Amino acid sequence: MSSRKTKLIEKFKKIDNLEIIESHSDVKRLSKDFYNYSPILEEKLDGCIADLVVRPIDKNAVLKVAEICWELNIPLTLRGSGTGNYGQAVPLFKGIVMQMNFLNKLEEFYPDTGFVKVQSGCLMGDLNKQLERFGRELRLLPSTFKTATIGGFIAGGSGGIGSIRWGFLRDPGNVMGLEAVTMNEEPKLLKFDAEESEPLNHAYGTNGIITSLLIATDIKRKWYSLVIDCEELFKTIEILKTCLIAAIDLKLGAILEKGIVDKMPIWFKGESKSHKILIQSTLGGIKTIELICKKYGVESFLLGEEDQLSNGISEVVWNHTTLHMRAKDKNWTYLQMLLPLNKELELINSLKEKWGTNILWHIEAVSQQGVPRLAALPVLKWHSEEQLYLIIDHCKKLGAIIFNPHVLTVEAGGLGVIDSDQVKAKLKFDPKGLLNPGKLEGWEIKDDFNL
Ligand SMILES: Cc1cc2nc3c(=O)[nH]c(=O)nc-3n(C[C@H](O)[C@H](O)[C@H](O)COP(=O)(O)OP(=O)(O)OC[C@H]3O[C@@H](n4cnc5c(N)ncnc54)[C@H](O)[C@@H]3O)c2cc1C
Known part of the structure; x- marks a missing residue:
């Protein structure tokens, strides 16, 4: 085992409420998503495997993981359920994969607006069932909703069942706010309103670790x-x-x-x-x-x-x-x-x-x-x-x-263009470029912009 890995494990073991996964077969499995739908991505990504996988059980553990990655300059790639198709959750430069699935609680439902505050690792199928008791349902679902997380959907997905009425996740009105941990010398848990959330929406976890989301819901109907x-x-x-x-x-x-x-x-x-x-x-x-x-x-x-x-x-x-x-x-x-x-x-x-x-x-x-x-x-x-x-x-x-599904970056796939707000957010919340490196094209050429 490399000394970097030994050092990391020692540090992570001191964090409360953090599961550490070291077994090579599990780390390999948890470093992959469904990129093999693309023969081009398959060739590029098959060898990309993290050093370790961690699963935080509370937000404090998320902050501590970010602190250690900052201190040791370790890349940190986030994972919900790993059902993305473009290698969004694949660590291109080894380091840590942090799977968010234990942060899965519905935190609050707001009856006046129909907004729900939910932790990012909640499975959408589970969330939809919980919303039923308020007479509500999610507006947009990927066809993987039974197994995919809401955080992974916002950070890596685009739309799906419901897009016929509600458009896409980045359309105004769908994501009303979020909370995210930054990757700075002293990582912080920050709150973002709807407008401030935009650069983190569909950014593949390159500019913040989303811990909770505030999402608009629809009246539950029998479909x-x-x-x-x-x-x-x-x-x-x-x-x-x-x-x-x-x-x-x-x-x-x-x-x-x-x-x-x-x-x-x-x-x-x-x-x-x-x-x-x-x-x-x-x-x-x-x-x-x-x-x-x-x-x-x-x-x-x-x-x-x-x-x-x-x-x-x-x-x-x-x-x-x-x-x-x-x-x-x-x-x-x-x-x-x-x-x-x-x-x-x-x-x-x-x-x-x-x-x-x-x-x-x-x-x-x-x-x-x-x-x-x-x-x-x-x-x-x-x-x-x-x-x-x-x-x-x-x-x-x-x-x-x-919307090319055979490419690795946020821009080449869904967005089509560089969103300077996403790059600005990365400068502010991940100045060392440790979050999911290699996935935000704008970051690689940031010096060409006057940001
Ligand atoms: C058969 C199939 C059908 C699909 N159908 C659809 C569809 O209808 N619509 C659609 O949009 N997609 C679809 N997808 C893609 C994917 O299933 C969805 O986008 C899904 O919502 C991703 O959720 P996940 O939890 O698996 O995220 P992951 O794949 O684990 O992660 C997706 C991205 O989000 C980032 N991320 C995860 N959690 C966080 C977090 N807490 N903070 C910041 N970043 C984070 C990851 O780093 C990664 O870049 C499909 C995929 C398959 C294989």
Whole structure:
């Protein structure tokens, strides 16, 4: 064992309420996330393993870990449940992985606003159950909500089930504040209001250790799941768009191309040989959707209340679609994009013409700055990095905005541009650059800015 590691263990052992994980197999497992959905990231990240993993049981232990990392110049990478897809929680430069899952309490619910204050390591499935007693639910959920933490979602995710109504996590109104520990000589637990929280939202834990979050919630509704069979792909888009502008509550609206449906679990695909539209709405909303289906001459099947189903449609949407495709054949990977408004079909047809069944279409309805839009998470048969970028260029030329899941940094993936506020926050709260190093592009070129 290296002397650095021995020294670290000695220091960590003096911290109350801190679990230390030393076993190589556990440290290796806890240094990984789901980056293997990308062959490019797989090659880059397979060898990245932390020295140690720690799990703080209270906020004081978080402060002490930060203090020791500062003193010994040790990189510190945060982890919720490690379900991210871009290696967000993978330590690029060894050091410590700190898993936050023991900080998992609902701290307070505010009935006047519907805001909930919750510790960052709380699983979203658990939080949603606890919110039920207040008649509330989370607005936005990744399809991994049963196993993923709320802190990991805010720091590393973007949206998901609920984005059809509530947009994305960085939209104003979703995250109302947070508390985070800084990585300074004397680490502090600071409170941030909604505006101050923005630079820490979707920053991959590069500029603060989030301990609690203040999140806006929605009124709890009973969501019913409905599947529509449709033979023509163009018609699925028309039907979904008609549902989007109807005066109904929606939690989810997705389209799976037939080639994808064929690879889904048997409980979902049944005997059907067509494309499918998947909708979650209230029972009232379902009546309207059934009328829309009648108008278009397509058949719909009401599966029942999503929460009561042994297998709900939440398990075949967003990146769970990719998961099922990969379960059949590991050569499937994926892309993420916002399709050009009212030119969705044009783009899909053009790509079909050029790339054939190397790309299969999976569409998700979202609200983009208040406007109903279609996003896509098409699955791609992997051939080469060169081909991937030709496909990306093809999509961009036709007006798609790409959120590239084959890159490591905050900017290259979701944000698209350097957010100088994120870099400023890192200068202030992590001046040595110890938090999740290598993931914030703006930090690497900070000297070019006048910050
Ligand atoms: C099958 C599948 C489906 C998915 N579906 C979706 C989806 O619908 N929508 C979506 O947005 N994502 C999706 N994801 C990605 C991922 O599951 C979610 O973003 C999830 O919310 C991440 O939570 P986590 O607890 O696993 O975070 P982790 O993966 O552990 O961490 C994510 C990032 O947050 C940082 N972080 C974690 N905790 C903290 C903290 N306390 N303070 C500061 N930084 C922290 C980590 O360092 C890392 O950079 C999917 C992934 C898979 C494999």
